[in-house]
Amino acid sequence: MRSATSLAPWQVSTGGIAGLILSIGLARFAYTPLLPLMQQQAGLGDAMGGTLAAINYAGYMSGALLAALIDDPRWRSRLYFWGMLLGLVATALMPIAPQSAPHLALWAISRYLGGLSGAAGMLLGSGLVLGFLMRAGRRPELGVHFLGLGLGIVVSALGAMAMDRLALDWAGHWWGFVLVGLPLLAITWWWRPPVPPPAAAALAAGAPSPRWMRWMIAGYFCAGWGFVISATFTVAIVERQPLLHGQGPWAWLLVGLAATPAVFLWDRVARRTGDLNALLTAFALQIVSVVLPALSGSLAAALTGALLYGATFIGLVSLTLALVGRRSPGNPGKAMARLTLSYGVAQVTAPALAGAMAQASGSYLASLWLTAAVLTAGMLIMWRLRGLERRGEV
Known part of the structure; x- marks a missing residue:
């Protein structure tokens, strides 16, 4: 069992950033550079493209509500990692659809699960990482953790451009992002924050x-x-x-x-x-x-x-x-x-x-x-x- 002192602050910060890249950069933002390709090759229309994005944010809102209801620090920690795993699953669900026609139900499920993953990375992950830094005597710099948002966009853009050069179809692009997500999931797991202690006294009114x-x-x-x-x-x-x-x-x-x-x-x-x-x-x-x-x-x-x-x-x-x-x-x-x-x-x-x-x-x-x-x-x-x-x- 890991103790709170077994990981350096930079490791926990890196794990949190990797979680944001996975849950936001891949599970959510990879859809943006791949949308035109899916419209060209998979028969995805403008209206359904916007609807799938809306479903993703419905998943995010559901995850935010769930995170607000969970007070037990052990469950917050568990749900955080499950959310990261869900981000990889959501990414893998996109290319499973048949190549001959749009598979809207499967895509909708993927986007909803990707939204849940994003909420885990943004809300649960941020709280766990910043809480660890405070307990370690480090001033929690919010900007360091949110580097993962910008880096997630960079990874999704560079990944799409690299797979374009390989002449992959839309499904191949998604499978490529699944491969990118595997090491990110490993980093998030190994450098995840330890379970925080129970909440202390209430804050000032x-x-x-x-x-x-x-x-x-x-x-x-x-x-x-x-x-x-x-x-x-x-x-x-x-x-x-x-x-x-x-x-x-x-x-x-x-x-x-x-x-x-x-x-x-x-x-x-x-x-x-x-x-x-x-x-x-x-x-x-x-x-x-x-x-x-x-x-x-x-x-x-x-x-x-x-x-x-x-x-x-x-x-x-x-x-x-x-x-x-x-x-x-x-x-x-x-x-x-x-x-x-x-x-x-x-x-x-x-x-x-x-x-x-x-x-x-x-x-x-x-x-x-x-x-x-x-x-x-x-x-x-x-x-x-x-x-x-x-x-x-x-």
């Missing part, structure tokens, strides 16, 4: 005002809408441009490269300007990332948009959760869970609507403008929150 919290939940919904549209359709949007065919994976790679250091950068911005000003800036830049490909079909617009999107979506998540956690010292987990559900509602509704709009119109242009409008609403909400703070209504 304190919570933001209900009014402030309602506005923040609404703003986080807008952030979730902006995240999921680009996360699901970035590659497909680029591939639809006649002059950009074949360049989609490069745009997705840029998203990952920009996202990897973004948490550190936004933390520095927040320290200098304040949390809400940093959130305002992140929303504004994400609006630009959505509007650029809507205004221009050039490669420069597509790649600049991808770069800005990657640099902002993780910042919106980390800044918001950190702010609400600090404002809710009595029970930060409950406050974060409410935000996660708001974010999740956007993740379920947005891709399904965007896919249906794209199928009806033949392009993603209307979806991009709708997303820009939702993000603008989020920016206005941050202005409202800043006004409440100035009047002391927090």
Whole structure:
């Protein structure tokens, strides 16, 4: 039996990062660069492509609710590793479908299980890793753990590009990601955090005002809408441009490269300007990332948009959760869970609507403008929150 001192902090951090790459990068994000290929070769339509993404986020919300109900640290640890195993299973289910026609039921099951895995990596894994670091006397740097999100995008993009060079079909791409996931699962298992001790005394009381919290939940919904549209359709949007065919994976790679250091950068911005000003800036830049490909079909617009999107979506998540956690010292987990559900509602509704709009119109242009409008609403909400703070209504 391992003791808490048998693993170095860097090993536990690496194991957590590997878990995020597996549960988010493969079980969720591999679908993004492979969506155009599945549309070409497997008969997957725009509407069903968006619906499958929505099913993935329904799985994520289910996992978030389950994680919020589990208090026993032993069960949290077990469910974390089971979630990682589920991510590999979800990835393997995709290519099992018959090659002659879409196998929507199996794909839907895969996407739902992939969502459960993502919740395990993001919620259970993050808590276990950060808890271990605190018990080890290390200041838990949230940014280090969330490097796994950006790296997961990089792995999914580079993997798709490498398998394109091997001329693999859509199913071969998925099997390739299964092979990539095997060593990640092993690292996650061997360097998993030890079971934490029972919870200590309750934290000090304190919570933001209900009014402030309602506005923040609404703003986080807008952030979730902006995240999921680009996360699901970035590659497909680029591939639809006649002059950009074949360049989609490069745009997705840029998203990952920009996202990897973004948490550190936004933390520095927040320290200098304040949390809400940093959130305002992140929303504004994400609006630009959505509007650029809507205004221009050039490669420069597509790649600049991808770069800005990657640099902002993780910042919106980390800044918001950190702010609400600090404002809710009595029970930060409950406050974060409410935000996660708001974010999740956007993740379920947005891709399904965007896919249906794209199928009806033949392009993603209307979806991009709708997303820009939702993000603008989020920016206005941050202005409202800043006004409440100035009047002391927090």
